[in-house]
Amino acid sequence: MGLNVLIVDDSALTRHIIEKTLRLTKQDLASIRHASNGKEALHELRQARADLVFSDINMPVMNGIAFLDEKNADPALSAIPVIVISTDSSAGRAEQLRERKVKAFVSKPFTPEQVDKIMGNILEGHA
Amino acid sequence: MNGATQDTLLSTCISVFEKHAFIFADPVEPKELKAPEHSLLAWVSFHGGARGDLLLAIQPELANEISANLVGDDPVAGLKPLLLDAIGELANVLCGNLLKATLPDKIFDLDPPVVFETSAFHWNLLALCPTTIALQADEHSALIQMRWNNSPR
Numbered sequence: 001m002g003l004n005v006l007i008v009d010d011s012a013l014t015r016h017i018i019e020k021t022l023r024l025t026k027q028d029l030a031s032i033r034h035a036s037n038g039k040e041a042l043h044e045l046r047q048a049r050a051d052l053v054f055s056d057i058n059m060p061v062m063n064g065i066a067f068l069d070e071k072n073a074d075p076a077l078s079a080i081p082v083i084v085i086s087t088d089s090s091a092g093r094a095e096q097l098r099e100r101k102v103k104a105f106v107s108k109p110f111t112p113e114q115v116d117k118i119m120g121n122i123l124e125g126h127a
Numbered sequence: 128m129n130g131a132t133q134d135t136l137l138s139t140c141i142s143v144f145e146k147h148a149f150i151f152a153d154p155v156e157p158k159e160l161k162a163p164e165h166s167l168l169a170w171v172s173f174h175g176g177a178r179g180d181l182l183l184a185i186q187p188e189l190a191n192e193i194s195a196n197l198v199g200d201d202p203v204a205g206l207k208p209l210l211l212d213a214i215g216e217l218a219n220v221l222c223g224n225l226l227k228a229t230l231p232d233k234i235f236d237l238d239p240p241v242v243f244e245t246s247a248f249h250w251n252l253l254a255l256c257p258t259t260i261a262l263q264a265d266e267h268s269a270l271i272q273m274r275w276n277n278s279p280r
Binding site for chain 1: 143146176194198199208209212213215216219220222223224226227230231232233234235236237238239
């Protein structure tokens with residue numbers, strides 16, 4: 001059974017690039033949905049199943065940190081793994097993300113190989 | 128901003144153009160550039176560890192090339208909304224990487240980029256600032272400037 005993925009970023013172009021990157025990986029993908037901010041992402045997650053979320057941090061309406069807080073507080077959503085893709089890779093931010101049980105962090109600019117490797121690690125339970 | 132920091136900014140900008148936008152750009156002297164009649168200006172404000180803005184001014188030809196590089200063979204590459212998105216995202220990635228290079232231990236929040244068309248007047252204003260970085264690829268140019276509202280500590 002393929003993966004259902006949700007991509008969360010306020011840039012439509014970045015969502016397009018992430019989707020293209022995902023389709024270049026070896027992963028079996030059932031569906032790829034998009035959301036432009038944390039609030040839309042929560043709505044999408046409550047509408048239909050997602051096995052994995054890729055999320056940016058800096059977004060209008062609801063940013064990535066607030067999205068993670070609300071997702072983790074919802075028992076129906078808390079177990080969904082999240083990979084953060086963002087330009088912010090400071091040690092302080094990394095600690096914030098660890099506290100919020102983010103599975104992995106990918107710094108922009110990223111390569112398809114990085115995404116493939118991280119997805120593989122998470123899906124095999126190594127992350 | 129001292130010389131060492133300016134060198135760090137320059138090498139970071141070149142790296143981002145290469146790794147994010149797939150553009151091999153060379154540094155040039157901003158004042159030596161002829162201001163294009165029209166250009167795109169992207170503005171990203173940041174706050175948290177320090178406050179300030181990143182400004183990116185880019186010639187339309189270079190902007191189109193970057194958009195095409197990012198979107199690939201998709202024919203929507205030339206559409207205006209995607210072009211503005213591409214330049215806004217480039218500014219976003221530049222800002223994040225420059226902040227990381229300058230203040231790696233601080234956390235920053237970045238506002239969504241604002242992108243608009245501008246004129247030679249604004250290009251010249253940016254080119255005259257001593258801390259502005261200029262990059263050129265295939266005779267088309269971009270100007271990048273980090274502005275700090277408070278000096279980075």
